Amino acid sequence: MIPSTELLGWYEREQRDLPWRRPGVTPWQVLVSEFMLQQTPVARVEPIWQAWVARWPTPSATAAASAADVLRAWGKLGYPRRAKRLHECAVAIVGEHDDVVPSDVETLLSLPGIGAYTARAVACFAYRQRVPVVDTNVRRVVARAVHGRADSASSARDLDDVAALLPDDADAPRFSIALMELGATVCTARSPRCGICPLSVCAWRSAGYPAATTQSRRTQRYAGTDRQVRGRLLDVLRGNDSPVTRAELDIAWLTDTAQRDRALDSLLVDGLVEQTADGRFALAGEGG
Numbered sequence: 001m002i003p004s005t006e007l008l009g010w011y012e013r014e015q016r017d018l019p020w021r022r023p024g025v026t027p028w029q030v031l032v033s034e035f036m037l038q039q040t041p042v043a044r045v046e047p048i049w050q051a052w053v054a055r056w057p058t059p060s061a062t063a064a065a066s067a068a069d070v071l072r073a074w075g076k077l078g079y080p081r082r083a084k085r086l087h088e089c090a091v092a093i094v095g096e097h098d099d100v101v102p103s104d105v106e107t108l109l110s111l112p113g114i115g116a117y118t119a120r121a122v123a124c125f126a127y128r129q130r131v132p133v134v135d136t137n138v139r140r141v142v143a144r145a146v147h148g149r150a151d152s153a154s155s156a157r158d159l160d161d162v163a164a165l166l167p168d169d170a171d172a173p174r175f176s177i178a179l180m181e182l183g184a185t186v187c188t189a190r191s192p193r194c195g196i197c198p199l200s201v202c203a204w205r206s207a208g209y210p211a212a213t214t215q216s217r218r219t220q221r222y223a224g225t226d227r228q229v230r231g232r233l234l235d236v237l238r239g240n241d242s243p244v245t246r247a248e249l250d251i252a253w254l255t256d257t258a259q260r261d262r263a264l265d266s267l268l269v270d271g272l273v274e275q276t277a278d279g280r281f282a283l284a285g286e287g288g
Helices: 004-012 027-037 042-055 059-065 066-076 081-097 105-109 118-126 137-143 160-167 172-185 226-238 244-248 259-270
Strands: 273-274 281-283
Touching: 004 172, 027 081, 027 118, 027 172, 042 066, 059 081, 059 281, 066 081, 066 226, 066 281, 105 118, 118 172, 137 172, 160 172, 226 244, 226 259, 226 273, 226 281, 244 259, 259 273
Parallel strands: none
Antiparallel strands: 273 281
């Protein structure tokens, strides 16, 4: 078990001052942060989240924005399909839930772009519900502290494991945040800072820090990938208020024309880019 008093006491002292955790943040704004934080570091998310919620503080404000404006506001967060899905989620909340983010996990799961983790995160962090929230950080802490393993492969037991650790009182949501914070800042994947860990009992430490039994995943490269090419093409479109010619797009990536064509086709298929009747290209919603 993980003593809640130790973990919560540490969290009170050491928590990061993240804007989406502050008092007064609405469930919609928490939901926006969860969309943005998927596969993206906190430092990159924070300024874009701040600008986003200032401009579009509610689902209805986001839903009223054009798809192109949403894609521009997303900037360089990466994986721009998340922006499209967030916009679709806002439209669904306005149309089906009277501009109020649902509080229960099952209803949240029915919304565009919301998976198991995000649904539980919103229910827990925005509505203070006692539901297990499992991301890679939480999974790693539980694997080490409870099971004595260095690695943290996903399994069907994850939710049950975390649910068993949650306090049976109003501290449960804060415990979930603290568990995630511990994995993000202390019990990290590559260089765990065991010397400052607040937990007095850790099965991995007691076992002598056994090595991982699975091969670590290599960091996904970005340079030269289709993702980078897609980003370059979107940069051109974000920087123009009117459709651009194919020639204007082509200069964004001269290294591999076949890769550039493939990236552009994928943007069209994903609905992030549109082609006009005269053959030019624009962000979704700006093609006329």
